[in-house]
Amino acid sequence: MPSSIEPIIHIDQELCTGCRRCATVCPVDAIIGERRSPQSVDPQRCVICGQCVQVCSAYAAEGDSRLTRRSDKLRERGQLSSVHEPLFAAYSTGHASELREALDDPKRFNIVQCAPVIRVSLAEEFGMPFGTLTPGKMASALRRVGFDRIYDTNFGADVTIMEEGTELISRVMSGEALPMFTSCCPAWVKHAETAAPHLLHHLSSCKSPMQMVGALAKTYGAKAEGVSPGDIFSVAVMPCTCKKFESSREEMTVDGYREVDLVITTRELAQLIKAKGIDFNSLPDEPFDSPLGLYSGAGTIFGATGGVMEAAIRTGYELVTHEALPDLQLEFIRGAEGIRTATVQLGDLELRVAIVAGLKYVHGILEQVSKGECPYHFIEVMACPEGCVSGGGQPKLLLERDRTAAYAARKASIYNHDSTLKIRKSHENPAIIQLYKDYLGEPLGEVSHHLLHTKFNSRSPKSSGMMSSP
Missing domain, CATH: 3.30.70.20 (Alpha-Beta Plaits)
Known part of the structure; x- marks a missing residue:
């Protein structure tokens, strides 16, 4: 233990x-x-x-x-x-004080990545309406706070789809370790390790998008920048308080370095911007830095419940059928708190999926898996009631009606952002194509397995030692 x-x-x-x-x-x-x-x-x-x-x-x-x-x-x-x-x-x-000290160290090469939903929630802390989309102002603010490079967790979401989608297809074709659960949500992963360690082999071996960007920043990114990985201070801005725990896990290292050195929440970033005296509302729009800042619409919808599933289907459909998906607006995947199920036809393959929004709803499915009676191939689990838009590190709203309105507006903004992007499938992101061509080779290959995959361990008090996912 x-x-x-x-x-x-x-x-x-x-x-x-x-x-x-x-x-x-x-x-x-x-x-x-x-x-x-x-x-x-x-x-x-x-x-x-x-x-x-x-x-x-x-x-x-x-x-x-x-x-x-x-x-x-x-x-x-x-x-x-x-x-x-x-x-x-x-x-x-909180870690904003620690971050401010780190940013003042001239010897560090400071990089930051931002989760998909930050761009549709951060503005609320500065008096803007719920769901206001501000990726450009966010990047601009982060440069003024003191970061040398502004990367995007959405890039990691696109990498996740390449790895996780390939892993899913491999499992479905072999019939092994099904159903496969997503592993993006650290709160869900921690719960699985505590409450159902005997089912850990059902989790995808993929690290979360945050950890993937962290690993790539200190390898692929460090090489591109000509910077020693030991000089990089890697920060992530997350809507999720559990990301602080995830980044500190012993297995979240690459070649001896922590992948993500520090995590702050949406609220903490807002506090840091205010402390610097930055007028967020008046900032110009600025771009993220290449290549770890380029993303597709599929990457951005990770912020809403069902987004991981929808992004995976967009790519999985084309990997299996070698045909273009007729409609990218997969409305039947989208929704709110609770469990949603669907059957997706991928050519001759009938893929049965489930989306769990809110950790309290997962227990029945875990019982089904334990009994060998689960009918699904692929299951997305997010601990928070409406996915990352409702994360514990998001702007705090005391009234229930305000929370409901904010969650709806944030989700609508995420999906609208996706619909306006030229590239809406992870496998068509040119930066992802280049990453695999120049560095990773292929999904589930030797390099990507070393950098982007992990194992999960039992945290059950009943365990007499460590039980790992294969």
């Missing part, structure tokens, strides 16, 4: 009122405590999804002399001293 996990999700005992709103949204019953008494988090059970952080409404009253000083609380939470927003009881460990 692995060593104890450094807690990332916390509940401030001074501020918690014991309302247990956090417990109602926790998908794994990791919140412990009696009603009207301060709650705590079981770090072993917690999947670090951060939904408790999103719904917590207990906060420190300004000037309450009975509480620890605000400056001390900010320091304990890893937040910048310039943060003015209320301090809520449930929070995630």
Whole structure:
């Protein structure tokens, strides 16, 4: 069994009122405590999804002399001293202060990547309407914050489709280790390791898009830039609090280097931009840096539930049939919280798929797989209720109606962005084609397996040692 996990999700005992709103949204019953008494988090059970952080409404009253000083609380939470927003009881460990120090080191070559959904949620922190699309302003802000290169996790999403799609077709053709689960969501992966370690061989061996970009940045990217991997400081901006945990996993290294050195959330990036005195709304649009900043529409829809599945089908259909997919708007894949299923005809192959949005819905499927009764070939699982648009590190909204409106607007913006891009399939991204031609060779090949694939380990307290996925 692995060593104890450094807690990332916390509940401030001074501020918690014991309302247990956090417990109602926790998908794994990791919140412990009696009603009207301060709650705590079981770090072993917690999947670090951060939904408790999103719904917590207990906060420190300004000037309450009975509480620890605000400056001390900010320091304990890893937040910048310039943060003015209320301090809520449930929070995630911050790393903006650590990042600011790293950016001030002239010896480092600082790179950053941004998840698909950041471009449709960051603007909310600066007073813009829900779902405002701002990739150009985001890239511009990151350069002014101090990054040397602005890359995109969407590029990693396109690589994921090449690897995961090939892996899926291989499994379907051989009939082995089916169904195959996606492995993009670290909260889902951690839950599988804890609750169903006997099923880990059903997970795709692919690293997440974030980790793929991290690995490529310190190999392929370092070579292209003429920079030593040891001089690269790799940062990721994520909507997900569990990405902080994922980046610290022992297996997420490449040639002895951590693939992603630091993860900050959408909210933390907004705080850093404000601390720098940058007028986000007035920034010009600027591009991402090549080649790890070029992406397809398939890459960008990873931010919504069903997006991984839709992107995989767009490429998988053409890999199997050698024909163009008639319609790229796969509406039957799209949706909201819960379980959705579909049958997709890939030539003579009838592919049965399921999309799980919200970790609490996966348990029935895990039971089916355990009994050998699962009817699906490919299953996407996202821990948060509507995928990454509803991640624990996203802008915090206290009212349910605002959360509903924000999730809908963010998803609509993601799909609209996809529909306006010239390249909408991962395998047609010219930067991806060049990557495989110049460096990786082929999907599931020796180089890509070394850089882009991993193993998952049992975290079950019942395990008497490590159980790994093959």
